[in-house]
Amino acid sequence: MNESRKSNIWLYAVILFTSAFIVLLFAGYSQIKMNRSLEDYKSQVFDSESEKNKHLQNFYSAQEMNEKLNNDISMLEEDNRNLKEEKSLLESKSSALQEELDNRSEANxxxxxxxxxxxxxxxxxxIxxxxxxxxxxxxxxxVKTCRLLESRTKTEAGQLLFDEGFTLYEQAEYEEAAKRFLSSIEIAPxxxxxxxxxxxxxxxxxRSGNTSSAVVHMSRLAEDYPDSKYLKRAKQFVTRYKK
Structure with missing residues (x-):
């Protein structure tokens, strides 16, 4: 009876220890599996974060590249505008220079x-x-030569017109004579x-019937030429014919 009882106790002990070992073994396996799952999850999270960081880095790099390209484009556009302005200025100067040369040539x-x-x-x-x-x-x-030529020409032309007018006057061609005298006094006063x-x-x-104009010119003689030998007769003429 005692032997049988001892055998049962040992059997229960073996079963108990075996069950405990199995439980511990299962628990250890579960812990290992859980740890592996955690490591896998961490690895996935790390990979995901790395991928995100990589994408962000690529995004920022692309953004910086776009900004650089935009700056380069702006600089090129500014250079292009400056070149166009310089070209326009050179064309304007060239046109003005050509016009100046043409005017000088024409004047000469x-x-x-x-x-x-x-x-x-x-x-x-x-004249x-x-x-x-x-x-x-x-x-x-x-210019100096031109001024001298103009002065001499007017003197000689005035003299020529006066001589022609005087000849016509002596021929009683009073109207034509008046035209010559008038041109002479206008050119060389x-x-x-x-x-x-x-x-x-x-x-x-x-004598050609234009007394009012005659009075005007005789009055001018009296005013502009106070030392003239015709002064007295000019004043008498104005007094006599002025209305």
Whole structure:
């Protein structure tokens, strides 16, 4: 009886220890499996974070590249605008220079034509040609020559017109004579013959029926030429015919 009881106790003990070992073994296996699952999860989380960081890094790199490209484009556009402005400025300067050269050439041509006319003795034509000369486009020395030519031409043209007018006056061609005298006094109002020109102009106008203009020119003689030998007669004329 006692032997049988002891055997049962040992059997229960073996079963108990075996069950406990199995439980411990199962618990250890479960812990290992859980640890592995945790490691896998951590690895997945780490990989996911790494991938996110990689994407973020790529995004920021692309954004920086876009900003750099935009800056480069802006710089190129600014350079292009500056080049266009410089080109426009150069074209404007070139156009202005060409215009300046054309004006100088034209002024020299007109002056040369006037000089040739003067040398040919055509003083009236010379006066007309000199009107076309834009002296601001001539060289300073040429301007001085042009002024001298203009002065001499007017003196000689005025004298020529006065002589023609006087000849016509003596021929009783009073209307034509008045035209010559008037042109002479307009071209050369300060010559030694200018007072005489006005005197005969007034008489030519009066004798061609234009007394009012005659009085105007005789009055001018009295005012502008106080030392003229015609002064007394001019005043008498004005007193007599002025209305």
């Amino acid at each position: 041509e007109h002056f040369a034509a006037a000089l040739a006319s003067y040398l040919n003795g055509d003083f009236l034509e010379t 007309e040609l000199l009107k076309d000369v834009e002296v601001e486009y001539l060289e300073p020395k040429v 300060a010559e030694v013959y200018s007072d005489k020109c006005l005197y005969y102009l007034a008489y030519a106008q009066m």
